[in-house]
Amino acid sequence: MIRYSQAVIPLVISKNDFQKFNYRVAQKVITPILETHVFYLSEGIHGSDIYDDGRLEIKEGISPNGNGDFFYWYKKSVGDGLMDDSVIPSQRVWQTWIDKPVLENHDTNKVVGVILDAYPSEKRRAVDMLCAMEKEKNPKLAQQIISGDVYHTSMGVSVSKSFCSKCDKECYTEDDWCQHLRYMKGRKDQNGDIIFEINTQLIGLEDSIIYGGPDAVGADSNAKIREVYAGKNYGDVIDSVIKESFNEFCESTGLSTEEMIEYLMHLKE
Numbered sequence: 001m002i003r004y005s006q007a008v009i010p011l012v013i014s015k016n017d018f019q020k021f022n023y024r025v026a027q028k029v030i031t032p033i034l035e036t037h038v039f040y041l042s043e044g045i046h047g048s049d050i051y052d053d054g055r056l057e058i059k060e061g062i063s064p065n066g067n068g069d070f071f072y073w074y075k076k077s078v079g080d081g082l083m084d085d086s087v088i089p090s091q092r093v094w095q096t097w098i099d100k101p102v103l104e105n106h107d108t109n110k111v112v113g114v115i116l117d118a119y120p121s122e123k124r125r126a127v128d129m130l131c132a133m134e135k136e137k138n139p140k141l142a143q144q145i146i147s148g149d150v151y152h153t154s155m156g157v158s159v160s161k162s163f164c165s166k167c168d169k170e171c172y173t174e175d176d177w178c179q180h181l182r183y184m185k186g187r188k189d190q191n192g193d194i195i196f197e198i199n200t201q202l203i204g205l206e207d208s209i210i211y212g213g214p215d216a217v218g219a220d221s222n223a224k225i226r227e228v229y230a231g232k233n234y235g236d237v238i239d240s241v242i243k244e245s246f247n248e249f250c251e252s253t254g255l256s257t258e259e260m261i262e263y264l265m266h267l268k269e
């Protein structure tokens with residue numbers, strides 16, 4: 001089973017800021033690539049928690065999303081939560097999106113980029129995806145991403161097993177759907193409760209740019225491009241790092257950002 005969800009004003013980090021971090025990388029590696037590619041950070045998929053009493057955290061329009069699909073953040077079982085171990089050895093579920101394609105509107109015949117990296121945000125209960133797109137191959141779309149005119153995204157994920165939120169029916173294909181999922185998925189019942197599908201055994205497949213006008217949106221209302229790493233003019237190259245990820249990495253090492261930058265500057269000498 002395949003499930004789909006569905007960028008936020010671009011945040012630009014200056015070339016001078018990046019050069020302070022690592023001049024050699026900025027000049028020899030990053031700058032030439034940024035001349036030919038657009039890099040952006042997509043808030044790709046969201047998960048929800050399980051309360052102590054067993055109830056699921058409901059964030060309407062996000063988890064479950066507009067399609068009526070729910071994803072766990074932590075489930076503490078292999079393949080089920082975005083932060084859990086994946087069925088793929090040595091990978092967490094959120095890591096399974098790395099190296100997967102960026103598509104236009106979930107069309108496998110329209111590959112427009114690649115997911116270079118992914119990183120979970122505990123605060124937002126989201127998996128962010130760092131994506132790259134060649135400007136020359138997709139000039140119009142690339143420019144619209146840079147300008148902020150196109151920003152909605154939507155991930156695709158493989159689901160091996162799911163459950164009905166109403167009756168707990170276990171499903172392996174859509175033919176297994178109960179009456180609730182078949183006729184009421186994503187809608188509210190007479191009690192005002194949303195009927196949704198709890199998706200487990202997850203493997204990331206892709207992230208899509210939702211393209212086709214201002215009304216072209218995905219199922220997850222918060223799935224958007226958060227940051228764009230490119231100049232509004234192609235000649236104005238913007239070198240950047242993902243500040244949030246870098247800060248969290250520094251915290252995990254016990255070093256301040258200043259100490260980490262000093263260390264990296266030492267490496268380049």
